[in-house]
Amino acid sequence: MNKQVYIKTYGCQMNEHDTQRMVSMLEKQGYESVDSPDAADLILVNTCSVRANPENKVYSYLGTLRPLKKRNPRLLIGVAGCVAQQVGMDLLAREPVVDMVFGPDNLFALPELVEAARGGERVCRIGWQPWDGPVREFMPDELLETGHVAGVRAYIAITKGCNNYCSFCIVPHTRGREVSRAPEGILREARAMVQAGARELWLLGQNVNSYRAADNYGFLELLDTVSQLEGLARVRFTSPHPRDWSHALSDLMAARSTLGHYVHLPFQAGSDSILKAMRRRHTIADFLEQTDYLRRVMPDVAISTDLIVGFPGESDADFEATIQVLDHVRFSQVFPFKYSPRPGTAAAKLSDDVPRDVKEARLARVIAVQERINVEQQQALVGSLQEVLIDGAHPRTPGLMNGRTAGYRAMTVAGNGLHVGDVIQARVTGFSGHWLEGRLEQRICAAGGM
Numbered sequence: 206m207n208k209q210v211y212i213k214t215y216g217c218q219m220n221e222h223d224t225q226r227m228v229s230m231l232e233k234q235g236y237e238s239v240d241s242p243d244a245a246d247l248i249l250v251n252t253c254s255v256r257a258n259p260e261n262k263v264y265s266y267l268g269t270l271r272p273l274k275k276r277n278p279r280l281l282i283g284v285a286g287c288v289a290q291q292v293g294m295d296l297l298a299r300e301p302v303v304d305m306v307f308g309p310d311n312l313f314a315l316p317e318l319v320e321a322a323r324g325g326e327r328v329c330r331i332g333w334q335p336w337d338g339p340v341r342e343f344m345p346d347e348l349l350e351t352g353h354v355a356g357v358r359a360y361i362a363i364t365k366g367c368n369n370y371c372s373f374c375i376v377p378h379t380r381g382r383e384v385s386r387a388p389e390g391i392l393r394e395a396r397a398m399v400q401a402g403a404r405e406l407w408l409l410g411q412n413v414n415s416y417r418a419a420d421n422y423g424f425l426e427l428l429d430t431v432s433q434l435e436g437l438a439r440v441r442f443t444s445p446h447p448r449d450w451s452h453a454l455s456d457l458m459a460a461r462s463t464l465g466h467y468v469h470l471p472f473q474a475g476s477d478s479i480l481k482a483m484r485r486r487h488t489i490a491d492f493l494e495q496t497d498y499l500r501r502v503m504p505d506v507a508i509s510t511d512l513i514v515g516f517p518g519e520s521d522a523d524f525e526a527t528i529q530v531l532d533h534v535r536f537s538q539v540f541p542f543k544y545s546p547r548p549g550t551a552a553a554k555l556s557d558d559v560p561r562d563v564k565e566a567r568l569a570r571v572i573a574v575q576e577r578i579n580v581e582q583q584q585a586l587v588g589s590l591q592e593v594l595i596d597g598a599h600p601r602t603p604g605l606m607n608g609r610t611a612g613y614r615a616m617t618v619a620g621n622g623l624h625v626g627d628v629i630q631a632r633v634t635g636f637s638g639h640w641l642e643g644r645l646e647q648r649i650c651a652a653g654g655m
């Protein structure tokens with residue numbers, strides 16, 4: 206029987222992607238990935254420290270693993286990701302059940318670390334790979350053609366790390382300096398994923414649109430190439446930084462049918478003084494100019510965003526500026542967060558001076574404003590035709606399928622003979638919560654063909 210690995214993942218798509226790479230490496234070692242920790246020989250916890258809450262959840266999750274370790278002393282437990290990078294050896298001291306701690310820059314040492322832990326060592330690997338320039342193939346050759354495809358979607362990291370040092374963000378401290386991969390490896394990996402059944406490909410990077418492999422080959426050129434790969438219905442990317450957005454990128458998205466009409470573009474705050482304190486290096490006028498242009502060339506584009514309320518020094522007027530941006534841009538989705546200082550960041554040295562109840566009231570207001578906008582947008586879509594990529598069966602209602610529109614809105618679709626991977630036109634008949642409801646109007650392309 207194969208050895209079994211269970212991986213618990215916290216945080217963003219980049220972490221999901223790292224989890225898939227760990228699974229690929231462990232499969233080569235004879236492990237099989239399982240959905241429950243109960244019978245696993247190896248449990249890995251892939252952590253996120255962007256917010257305080259996920260970090261606290263990691264510690265309480267590790268507590269729940271103690272009885273498993275007691276029952277099976279052969280069980281190995283490892284902690285990966287950004288909390289591992291930050292806490293390092295202290296994590297081994299604090300959590301006796303943990304055998305391995307390793308940061309994102311040591312992901313590919315996993316097989317070696319498992320072997321050492323099997324030999325009875327408690328290992329910690331959080332050093333940085335040597336910096337040898339901004340362009341490097343960091344994906345091991347043997348993993349280039351083993352990409353995991355989750356349903357119809359696959360993810361490819363095109364950069365790692367970030368050079369921006371936004372003052373609230375821990376990522377540059379846990380993932381290191383930015384490195385871009387050469388396009389050859391990305392394309393090899395992308396083709397392997399299409400072969401394995403991917404219909405939608407996501408290009409990932411902490412600051413994805415600062416990708417640059419050569420003076421004349423940046424994100425625009427890569428996106429242009431990848432979006433023409435045969436067999437792909439859609440290409441998406443996350444997360445771009447407003448500072449690196451350009452009209453040329455908006456024009457390419459509008460012109461290329463495989464580039465979904467959806468962008469996640471974090472603006473974080475509506476006031477220039479707060480943006481400056483956040484070290485975002487763009488103004489709100491820059492952000493609005495780019496998003497206005499994007500809507501001009503692609504009127505049906507859906508734009509989602511991240512924002513922080515209660516950053517140090519945020520006045521009522523600063524917060525009102527954030528609300529004005531919500532009303533101006535009319536995002537399709539907003540991921541709002543209450544500011545909490547992350548140790549080691551520049552903002553952690555500022556006084557966290559917005560009272561908790563004020564932060565909570567601001568967060569509630571953002572949610573209410575966005576909820577109103579969301580209902581208005583869903584209502585406006587009723588009766589329209591949407592191009593939908595079918596990505597799964599409805600979990601409760603036989604005969605219904607789930608999918609995503611070009612604007613990445615979730616939709617349930619009624620219709621005969623629909624399969625995962627089909628691209629169809631669906632008529633929007635209504636909506637329920639954040640889900641559109643629709644019915645099949647016309648097939649554009651069956652699963653597996655373009």
Ligand code: SF4
Binds near residue numbers: 369411
């Ligand atoms: S761009 Fe800013 S917020 Fe995004 S990962 Fe880099 S430092 Fe963090």
